[in-house]
Amino acid sequence: xxxxxxxxxxxxxxxxxxxxxxxxxxxxxxxxxxxxxxxxxxxxxxxxxxxxxxxxxxxxxxxxxxxxxxxxxxxxxxxxxxxxxxxxxxxxxxxxxxxxxxxxxxxxxxxxxxxxxxxxxxxxxxxxxxxxxxxxxxxxxxxxxxxxxxxxxxxxxxxxxxxxxxxxxxxxxxxxxxxxxxxxxxxxxxxxxxxxxxxxxxxxxxxxxxxxxxxxxxxxxxxxxxxxxxxxxxxxxxxxxxxxxxx
Amino acid sequence: xxxxxxxxxxxxxxxxxxxxxxxxxxxxxxxxxxxxxxxxxxxxxxxxxxxxxxxxxxxxxxxxxxxxxxxxxxxxxxxxxxxxxxxxxxxxxxxxxxxxxxxxxxxxxxxxxxxxxxxxxxxxxxxxxxxxxxxxxxxxxxxxxxxxxxxxxxxxxxxxxxxxxxxxxxxxxxxxxxxxxxxxxxxxxxxxxxxxxxxxxxxxxxxxxxxxxxxxxxxxxxxxxxxxxxxxxxxxxxxxxxxxxxxxxxxxxxxxxxxxxxxxxxxxxxxx
Numbered sequence: 103x104x105x106x107x108x109x110x111x112x113x114x115x116x117x118x119x120x121x122x123x124x125x126x127x128x129x130x131x132x133x134x135x136x137x138x139x140x141x142x143x144x145x146x147x148x149x150x151x152x153x154x155x156x157x158x159x160x161x162x163x164x165x166x167x168x169x170x171x172x173x174x175x176x177x178x179x180x181x182x183x184x185x186x187x188x189x190x191x192x193x194x195x196x197x198x199x200x201x202x203x204x205x206x207x208x209x210x211x212x213x214x215x216x217x218x219x220x221x222x223x224x225x226x227x228x229x230x231x232x233x234x235x236x237x238x239x240x241x242x243x244x245x246x247x248x249x250x251x252x253x254x255x256x257x258x259x260x261x262x263x264x265x266x267x268x269x270x271x272x273x274x275x276x277x278x279x280x281x282x283x284x285x286x287x288x289x290x291x292x293x294x295x296x297x298x299x300x301x302x303x304x305x306x307x308x309x310x311x312x313x314x315x316x317x318x319x320x321x322x323x324x325x326x327x328x329x330x331x332x333x334x335x336x337x338x339x340x341x342x343x344x345x346x347x348x349x
Numbered sequence: 350x351x352x353x354x355x356x357x358x359x360x361x362x363x364x365x366x367x368x369x370x371x372x373x374x375x376x377x378x379x380x381x382x383x384x385x386x387x388x389x390x391x392x393x394x395x396x397x398x399x400x401x402x403x404x405x406x407x408x409x410x411x412x413x414x415x416x417x418x419x420x421x422x423x424x425x426x427x428x429x430x431x432x433x434x435x436x437x438x439x440x441x442x443x444x445x446x447x448x449x450x451x452x453x454x455x456x457x458x459x460x461x462x463x464x465x466x467x468x469x470x471x472x473x474x475x476x477x478x479x480x481x482x483x484x485x486x487x488x489x490x491x492x493x494x495x496x497x498x499x500x501x502x503x504x505x506x507x508x509x510x511x512x513x514x515x516x517x518x519x520x521x522x523x524x525x526x527x528x529x530x531x532x533x534x535x536x537x538x539x540x541x542x543x544x545x546x547x548x549x550x551x552x553x554x555x556x557x558x559x560x561x562x563x564x565x566x567x568x569x570x571x572x573x574x575x576x577x578x579x580x581x582x583x584x585x586x587x588x589x590x591x592x593x594x595x596x597x598x599x600x601x602x603x604x605x606x607x608x609x610x611x612x613x614x615x616x617x618x619x620x621x
Binding site: 107108111112114115118119121122125126128129130131132136137255256257259260261263264267268270271276277278281282283286 | 374376377380381383384387388391392394395396398399400401402403406407529531532533535536540543544547551552553556
């Protein structure tokens with residue numbers, strides 16, 4: 103019962119915030135079409151971001167650094183599998199639960215309240231799933247890297263906040279990147295953040311299609327590969343630093 | 350009867366201890382300061398960037414929205430700093446860990462102890478930036494200043510601090526029964542702050558009516574803004590509602606204190 107109450111409270115809050123964010127975008131658009139998006143696209147954008155924000159942990163994650171500070175990381179390092187794989191597997195589980203329990207419910211309830219778009223073809227749906235998986239990988243690799251800073255510094259929490267705040271802005275969670283000036287979009291395209299949310303949004307809304315989707319997925323894959331490799335390199339440096347006493 | 354001076358002395362001692370401890374990790378503190386500033390900068394920055402493609406929002410220009418936003422950010426930031434001990438998720442920890450029982454056993458005022466239990470100095474980053482946004486709003490809107498406006502401005506901020514602080518206290522009081530803090534309070538605290546940062550005419554009728562007659566948020570920021578910016582009232586309310594902000598704040602805070610006292614008489618320790 104307690105959990106059910108908490109779930110209802112969470113859903114209500116999520117939908118309420120969606121309502122406010124949609125009100126702002128609708129008032130800005132004022133029934134016009136701006137840079138390819140109309141009111142329907144904007145509302146779909148809001149509902150989708152509300153539904154996947156927990157899936158990609160847009161507000162950050164500090165479990166790993168807590169394990170480092172408490173010393174529990176020693177036990178994790180004894181396991182017969184890599185630290186990255188071990189934590190990534192857990193995060194995929196967490197993300198899937200968030201998506202299926204919270205995300206889908208939010209999409210369903212919101213689609214009853216507002217008129218939102220739904221992916222129209224199988225190809226679009228498959229591209230969406232692949233993009234979400236890549237987004238989760240990128241998001242996790244970034245979170246893993248800033249959590250590793252706990253091996254060097256007592257201030258990892260500060261770094262975590264820092265990156266998460268930048269992430270909400272640069273991923274297109276605060277406002278659609280499509281509505282930013284072109285120069286800002288170009289700057290952000292040099293960072294991996296748009297691939298945590300914006301790419302998913304563009305595919306879902308259908309504002310990119312065909313070759314553009316393939317290109318977006320390719321860039322997303324490259325970022326995912328790059329960040330995973332980077333995470334592994336930093337991890338190997340971090341574990342060399344680690345000295346554990348006692349047993 | 351313990352004097353007011355004693356309370357004040359106790360509070361300033363607790364505060365001193367808080368500030369000293371928060372300054373221990375200098376780098377950590379500076380990073381926190383920057384990230385609270387960055388929080389406001391990205392949120393408002395995203396709006397400013399997007400606004401380049403649009404002429405107005407609900408008939409309001411960017412510099413007019415900057416006034417609404419700056420006022421809410423300053424008030425919420427100050428409130429968050431002073432009322433940090435009542436922040437529902439943090440307060441729920443006091444109940445779960447038995448910290449509240451320790452407070453109750455001490456021969457001092459409970460409210461002073463909770464107020465003194467946390468003071469988030471890092472919010473200064475957010476407040477400083479919000480002051481900057483507000484100064485920008487004053488300069489670009491060409492507000493005609495007179496004594497009336499100078500006196501009213503701090504009262505509006507005070508009204509919002511008491512309003513948001515009251516909501517924090519209500520949220521904290523609920524945890525006397527539930528132990529776990531409920532996300533629903535976020536609708537009113539963070540949701541309320543978000544809602545008040547934009548002109549009220551952009552929301553659906555039913556939503557605006559709730560935030561007029563059930564939770565009187567409309568009087569805290571929107572109506573004072575109409576007064577400062579000399580904008581007409583689209584809802585045809587009586588003229589005095591422009592000046593209700595401090596009274597609404599006091600009323601909500603008074604209610605919160607009563608509710609807190611009521612909750613305290615029903616408090617049962619979680620046991621340790």
